[in-house]
Amino acid sequence: MAKLMPRRDVVIVGFGWTGAILAQELTEAGLDVLAIERGPWRDTATDFNIGYMPDELRYAIRRELFLQPSQEAITMRNDLTQTALPMRDYGSFLPGAGVGGAGVHWNGFSWRYLASDFILKTHLTQKYGAKKFDGLTIQDWGVTWDEIEHCFDKFEYVAGVSGKAGVIKGVVQPGGNPFEGSRSREYPNPPLKMPYSSSLFTKAATEYGLHPFPSPSANISRPYVNSLGVAMGECTYCGYCERFGCANYSKAAPQTTILPVLMKKDNFELRTESEVLTVNLHPDGKTAKSVTYVDTSGNEYEQPADLVIMAGYGLMNVRMMLLSRIGKPYDPNTNEGVVGRNYCYQTGGGGASMIFDDKRFNPFMGAGALSSSAHDFNSDMDHSKLDFVGGCSIGSGESNGRPIQGRPTPPGTPRWGSKWKDATAKTYGHVMSIGGSGSSYAQRGNYLDLDPTYTDNFGRPLLRITFDFPDNDIRMQNWVGEQCVKIAKTLNPKILTSGKARKGWNSVPYQTTHNTGGAIMGADPKTSAVNRYLQNWDVSNVFVMGACAFPQNSAMNPTGTVAALAYWAAEAITTRYIKNPGPLVQA
Amino acid sequence: MKRLAAYFAGAALLAGMLAAPAWSGAEPDYQQVHDGRYQAILGDCMGCHTQPGGRAFAGGAALETGFGAIFAPNITPDAATGIGGWSEEQFRRAVKQGVSPGGKRLYPAMPYPSYAKMSDEDVANLYAYMQSVEPVQRRSTPSRLRFPYNIRALMIVWNWLYFQPGPRKLDASKTAEWNRGADIVIGPGHCGTCHTPKTFLGADTSAALTGASLDGWFAPDITANARRGVGGWSVAELVAYLKTGHNSHSMASGPMAEAISYSTSKMDDSDLKAIAVYLKHVPASSAAAGSALAADDPHMRAGAEIYQDNCAACHGMDGKGENAIFPPLAGNPIVGQTSAETLARVVLAGTQSADTKGAPTQPAMPSFAWRLNDAQLADVLSYVRGNWGGGGPVSAGTVAQLRRDLRPNRR
Numbered sequence: 001m002a003k004l005m006p007r008r009d010v011v012i013v014g015f016g017w018t019g020a021i022l023a024q025e026l027t028e029a030g031l032d033v034l035a036i037e038r039g040p041w042r043d044t045a046t047d048f049n050i051g052y053m054p055d056e057l058r059y060a061i062r063r064e065l066f067l068q069p070s071q072e073a074i075t076m077r078n079d080l081t082q083t084a085l086p087m088r089d090y091g092s093f094l095p096g097a098g099v100g101g102a103g104v105h106w107n108g109f110s111w112r113y114l115a116s117d118f119i120l121k122t123h124l125t126q127k128y129g130a131k132k133f134d135g136l137t138i139q140d141w142g143v144t145w146d147e148i149e150h151c152f153d154k155f156e157y158v159a160g161v162s163g164k165a166g167v168i169k170g171v172v173q174p175g176g177n178p179f180e181g182s183r184s185r186e187y188p189n190p191p192l193k194m195p196y197s198s199s200l201f202t203k204a205a206t207e208y209g210l211h212p213f214p215s216p217s218a219n220i221s222r223p224y225v226n227s228l229g230v231a232m233g234e235c236t237y238c239g240y241c242e243r244f245g246c247a248n249y250s251k252a253a254p255q256t257t258i259l260p261v262l263m264k265k266d267n268f269e270l271r272t273e274s275e276v277l278t279v280n281l282h283p284d285g286k287t288a289k290s291v292t293y294v295d296t297s298g299n300e301y302e303q304p305a306d307l308v309i310m311a312g313y314g315l316m317n318v319r320m321m322l323l324s325r326i327g328k329p330y331d332p333n334t335n336e337g338v339v340g341r342n343y344c345y346q347t348g349g350g351g352a353s354m355i356f357d358d359k360r361f362n363p364f365m366g367a368g369a370l371s372s373s374a375h376d377f378n379s380d381m382d383h384s385k386l387d388f389v390g391g392c393s394i395g396s397g398e399s400n401g402r403p404i405q406g407r408p409t410p411p412g413t414p415r416w417g418s419k420w421k422d423a424t425a426k427t428y429g430h431v432m433s434i435g436g437s438g439s440s441y442a443q444r445g446n447y448l449d450l451d452p453t454y455t456d457n458f459g460r461p462l463l464r465i466t467f468d469f470p471d472n473d474i475r476m477q478n479w480v481g482e483q484c485v486k487i488a489k490t491l492n493p494k495i496l497t498s499g500k501a502r503k504g505w506n507s508v509p510y511q512t513t514h515n516t517g518g519a520i521m522g523a524d525p526k527t528s529a530v531n532r533y534l535q536n537w538d539v540s541n542v543f544v545m546g547a548c549a550f551p552q553n554s555a556m557n558p559t560g561t562v563a564a565l566a567y568w569a570a571e572a573i574t575t576r577y578i579k580n581p582g583p584l585v586q587a
Numbered sequence: 588m589k590r591l592a593a594y595f596a597g598a599a600l601l602a603g604m605l606a607a608p609a610w611s612g613a614e615p616d617y618q619q620v621h622d623g624r625y626q627a628i629l630g631d632c633m634g635c636h637t638q639p640g641g642r643a644f645a646g647g648a649a650l651e652t653g654f655g656a657i658f659a660p661n662i663t664p665d666a667a668t669g670i671g672g673w674s675e676e677q678f679r680r681a682v683k684q685g686v687s688p689g690g691k692r693l694y695p696a697m698p699y700p701s702y703a704k705m706s707d708e709d710v711a712n713l714y715a716y717m718q719s720v721e722p723v724q725r726r727s728t729p730s731r732l733r734f735p736y737n738i739r740a741l742m743i744v745w746n747w748l749y750f751q752p753g754p755r756k757l758d759a760s761k762t763a764e765w766n767r768g769a770d771i772v773i774g775p776g777h778c779g780t781c782h783t784p785k786t787f788l789g790a791d792t793s794a795a796l797t798g799a800s801l802d803g804w805f806a807p808d809i810t811a812n813a814r815r816g817v818g819g820w821s822v823a824e825l826v827a828y829l830k831t832g833h834n835s836h837s838m839a840s841g842p843m844a845e846a847i848s849y850s851t852s853k854m855d856d857s858d859l860k861a862i863a864v865y866l867k868h869v870p871a872s873s874a875a876a877g878s879a880l881a882a883d884d885p886h887m888r889a890g891a892e893i894y895q896d897n898c899a900a901c902h903g904m905d906g907k908g909e910n911a912i913f914p915p916l917a918g919n920p921i922v923g924q925t926s927a928e929t930l931a932r933v934v935l936a937g938t939q940s941a942d943t944k945g946a947p948t949q950p951a952m953p954s955f956a957w958r959l960n961d962a963q964l965a966d967v968l969s970y971v972r973g974n975w976g977g978g979g980p981v982s983a984g985t986v987a988q989l990r991r992d993l994r995p996n997r998r
Contacts, residue, residue: 045937045951050900051958223909231911231948236900248900249912249950260947 002292002300008034008269011291011305013276013320014312016101017559018545018566020254021155022309024228024262025570029578032267034303035311036293038071038275039098043255048104048245056402060243065105066090067097067313074315075451076507078468080332086454086462092506093513095313099272100245102313102513102559103253107242107368107399108218109437109557110161110252112152112564115145115181116380117554123380124389133389136472137342137442139551142523142532143568145181151567152560153184156216159252159563160224160232162189163216177213179375192221192235194397196361197432198372201396204490210374215395216560217369218252228261239400241368251368274301277458279308279324279542287541288326294458306581307541307573311566314548318448318518319463326539327519327529330447332466338529338537339519340448343467344553346514347392347438347477347501352484354432354493355410361429363401371397377480378555379439388476392436393555394484401428410495432491434484438477440516440553443470448518468505477501514558516550521565523585531585533572534565540583543569623716626709629858630702630775631850632717634842635659645669645723650696651802654736654789657696660727664718668726671718678714679707684752685742692742694730695749695789701777703752704770749790761868768865771858772796776850781806781842797872798924803992804841805928807920812871814976815923817863825863826856832941837921838914838950840933844941852943876925877979880969886980890970893963897955898971906975912950914940916975923977927968931981931989934964956993961986 010026012019015037023033042048042065058064067090075084096102116123118141124133155161165186166176173186191214194202198214205212219235226232235250249256262268276293280302290304310317321327321339330340373395381391400406407424408431414420446468450461478501485498522528525537534549536542545566547558554561572584627633635647636659647659664671670678677688685699686692693699702710735741755773757766772778783791784799798808798815811818817825824834829851832839839847851859880887895904901913908915916922921929932938937954940946959967961983969980 043951045939045953049953051897051953051955223912225911229947231946231950233901233909233912238900247953260949264942264947 002302005301005303007304007306008032009305010034010307010309011036011303012309012311013279013291014038014101014310014316015099015254015270015272016096016311016313017103017254017563019101019309019311020103020258020262021563021566022311022545022570023268024258025567025574027262027265027268029574030267031307031578033269034305035268035270036274036276036291036303037099037270037272039272041270041272042099042104042245043259044245044247044249048247050247053244053247054238054240056240056404059105059240060402061404063090063094063243065096065098065243065245067095071097072316072456073454073462075454075462075464077464077466078505079445080466084451084464084466086451087507091508092511093515094243094510095315095513099259099270100254104245104255105243106218106251106253106559107557108251109369110156110159110163110216110218110560111393111556112181112183113554113556113561114179114375114378114380117141118143118145118148120379120552128383128389132383133441133472135443136389136470136552137444138389139342139442139520139522139527141551142521142528143565148564148568149181149184151564151571154227154567155560155563157188157227158257159218160189160220160226160257161187161216161218161252161560162191162221163187164191164214166213175213177373177375178211179378179380187216188226189221189224192217192219192237192367192370194372195365195370196359198370198395198397200359200432200491201434201487202372204487205372205374207490208487210376210487212372212374212395215369215371215373215397217367218559219246219367219369220250220252226257228258230257230260232256235367237365237367237370239364239366239398239402242399276320277323277460279310279320279326281324281326281539285325286539288324288539307543307577310542310544311546314518314546315448315463315465315515317544317546317548319450321519321529321536321544322448322450322463323460326536326542328538329449332444332447335444336526338525338527341527341529342442342517342520342551343446343448343465343515344440344442344517344550345467345469345505346440346512346516346553346558347469347473348436348512351394351433351435351481351498352488353408353497354434354488354491355408355427355495356430356432356491357494359430359432361398361432363398363406363429363431366398366400368399369397370399371395377436377483386479388472388479390439390441390473390476391555392438392477392480394434394436394480396432396434411497432493434488436477436480436484437512437556438473438480439555440473441470442517442552446470468503469501471503474501474503514547514553516547516553516558519544519546519548520551521549522551525587531583533584534569535572535577535584537583537587541581543573545569619712619715620719622709623712623714623719626705626713626775627716628850628853629771630705630713630777631846632662633849634845635696636662637849642721642723642725644717644720645725646727649728652696652789655730655732657694657730657732658728659697661723661725662717663720663723665722665724668724669722671722675711675714678717679710682710682713685746685750692739692746694732694739694742695745696780698777698780700750700791701774701780703750704755704774706754709775745788745790748788749786762864764861764864765868767858768861768863771862772865776862778809782809794872794874796866796869797874798926800926800928802842803928803932805924805926806842807924807929808872809866810869810872811867815876815920815925816869816871817866817920818871819918819920820867822860822863822867825866826859829854829859829862830856831943831945833911833946835910836915837919838940840938840940840952841929844939847941848943852941852945874925876923876977879973879976879978880980882973886966886969887973889963890966890968891974893959893967894970897959898967906971911946912948916971918975922972922975925978927972927978927981927985928989930971931964931968931986932993934959934968935986935990936993956990961990
């Protein structure tokens with residue numbers, strides 16, 4: 001029997017970026033907020049101690065900060081004909097765990113999606129006709145660039161994003177990305193110092209006719225006091241960003257930007273190491289009344305609240321909706337239902353890897369998002385003569401050159417032994433690559449649901465991913481990959497290798513933790529799980545954060561857009577929902 | 588506010604019932620409680636009388652003195668376990684003379700020698716305020732002093748030797764601001780309780796505010812000494828430090844972080860300025876902090892390399908730190924004290940800067956006790972002190988002793 005806890009205004013399930021953003025905004029509006037996080041408390045000096053944080057074995061290989069499959073596993077298959085099996089270890093993607101969530105261990109790429117991305121279906125239909133993307137279930141987001149531009153801005157000034165604006169108030173800025181949506185002002189901090197590889201890419205890409213620019217980074221370029229009064233330090237280019245917490249207060253994470261202010265508020269409480277099992281609905285199914293959570297001793301609690309914010313990792317939010325019977329589950333056979341719909345990933349295959357004799361790089365001096373990029377092949381390029389839609393942002397930089405995983409070798413080198421050792425020593429510091437982060441578009445067979453066979457420690461069905469890359473996305477990656485190779489050739493490397501994108505998503509090798517969709521936003525309750533404010537269409541006091549709201553994924557890292565949507569939802573709650581609780585959009 | 592109203596009602600009732608009530612026949616007015624609250628801020632009653640995370644004024648954590656552990660008692664108006672039954676006169680005797688009702692002698696960890704300088708009116712207001720706070724039923728923890736210090740009656744002799752009651756004399760040659768600063772520093776602010784070196788019996792020596800060791804920290808020199816004290820700080824920088832716990836020279840942590848959070852950050856700006864003006868006129872200390880090792884000394888060379896590997900990422904190769912997040916070491920008074928106790932402690936155990944409205948970040952120093960051995964720590968501390976004009980080297984033995992003292996089972 002669950003112990004009944006005193007009612008709170010708001011319960012937030014999960015406490016990463018979106019949980020912290022919602023908690024900060026809703027407490028500012030005077031609400032009494034409780035956040036429940038299944039992982040432990042973590043803070044910079046105590047948990048990301050500069051003496052032991054650069055421990056690649058502990059954090060990158062053994063993945064101490066990540067979700068472990070023993071806590072929550074996921075099953076996977078490539079198509080409807082297969083029987084899904086549980087992933088025995090997380091590999092392809094690595095969800096976060098603990099306070100700060102994936103916001104602790106991200107690389108720091110802090111993009112805004114393109115203005116056209118938010119109205120993708122309309123945009124592509126106008127540009128090429130709907131036949132161009134036949135077979136893909138591309139949708140509009142229900143929110144437009146102009147509406148959420150200020151939310152991107154708000155996040156960038158909280159996170160201290162370091163970059164160079166490309167378009168300010170409609171005016172193209174030299175040195176920035178000319179393809180970005182028009183922004184209201186410059187980034188709060190200038191770009192990081194570009195490494196040699198980025199300079200070479202910038203030169204080669206410019207000569208190729210592209211428009212390279214420094215990638216916007218949440219590894220910040222100078223000491224900064226953010227819009228909440230929280231101070232951050234200058235990035236030291238140590239290269240321990242992805243998979244690590246930042247020991248230097250230099251990478252934007254909830255801990256370094258919001259929590260110092262939030263944790264001191266009387267109207268905020270955080271309960272860690274408490275796992276929410278389900279959101280409980282009132283008998284009419286139209287509103288949530290509470291959440292049930294369990295502590296590490298196995299004691300169950302029922303926590304009533306007037307408003308429930310799902311702020312876990314996108315995949316986990318979708319599972320929580322399915323477990324709590326919030327929204328109609330998607331059925332790929334009938335193409336009806338909404339929860340689980342339009343699951344997408346991120347592409348990035350292709351690209352070019354170069355080994356030089358005459359060039360020396362210092363990969364040990366890096367930062368997660370330290371790179372220059374070009375968006376000439378991003379999703380809004382001219383596809384009229386191409387056999388796909390979508391695109392890639394391409395670029396080159398130094399994210400890290402760590403001793404275990406940063407050991408490139410030429411093709412044909414043995415995988416171990418003295419020859420391998422010699423080759424790694426000889427090659428280290430002579431490698432540069434041009435890679436991409438590509439769009440991933442939805443198709444009918446790709447979706448999320450509850451696994452019919454496998455359950456977790458609490459007897460709840462696991463989440464099942466059914467996914468493979470659509471042919472469109474394979475064609476797109478390989479075309480962009482060819483362009484990368486052409487640019488790479490102009491640099492005259494001694495050895496040039498490139499990969500081909502293929503069908504058959506494999507959950508074992510690491511690819512990207514940019515899983516999107518499953519609880520997508522939109523204007524039509526028949527094809528979206530949440531409305532344009534991330535409010536569930538059926539249960540009006542449940543709001544669902546995260547990249548699960550993306551109708552399809554764009555050609556950039558998602559965190560900036562996840563955060564902007566969180567501010568967008570928070571604004572709707574504080575300015576409209578509180579005054580008049582109920583659906584913000586009539587179905 | 589509800590509690591306050593209930594209290595007024597209760598007080599009025601009492602006043603009616605008793606022929607000689609504590610309030611000299613008058614119920615306390617709002618102004619009195621308000622002014623008393625400010626006296627509690629000036630006196631930092633909260634700092635000692637509240638446990639971290641505990642109820643306000645319901646009794647504090649252990650204060651480790653050279654004579655044993657002292658626990659500040661519950662001073663909420665709970666009748667059974669606090670001071671709810673005390674009259675104003677009893678309260679005044681405790682605060683200003685160190686004698687609690689029943690004649691029990693207080694130890695000067697309760698800074699009555701400083702509070703003795705407060706006016707009776709201020710103490711009356713403080714009494715009104717303390718009687719208005721939320722009563723908490725919590726039995727105070729008895730102090731654990733070693734023999735013979737556990738004999739409270741000995742305090743009669745101590746008081747005869749050291750205690751100087753009566754107000755501070757106004758210095759007509761100084762400005763009103765200076766005099767106000769002196770009144771706070773010497774009176775309720777009781778800065779000397781931590782910052783003035785003590786005799787072997789725990790009384791202030793004449794070397795006022797030149798720095799002293801207490802509770803595992805070295806409360807630094809706050810005289811006008813330009814290197815170790817506040818002589819190199821402008822009045823505005825000193826005010827910023829007291830108001831936010833942070834300025835371009837240093838960040839407060841440890842007991843001073845508490846004093847700033849509870850007390851100085853809540854003082855009026857005019858009072859902070861008065862304190863700053865006064866402190867900048869306190870005669871500079873003269874004791875030497877030792878002389879630095881030569882730059883090519885093996886300890887300095889080893890220390891430089893340890894510094895580069897462990898410290899420079901935040902504090903900079905030049906020791907200048909970063910604005911509002913990493914305190915500088917160059918020019919930081921903590922680096923240059925006669926004792927390296929605080930410097931060594933923050934490297935061993937880590938620490939976090941003061942919590943104030945003006946500086947919410949509270950950056951923290953991680954612990955290096957697990958990573959650096961005594962000799963390595965001594966070398967890096969010697970390097971930091973020597974390289975940035977701080978003072979003499981630190982020995983491995985000193986570090987070893989501090990490391991032992993910091994072990995939880997020793998406390």
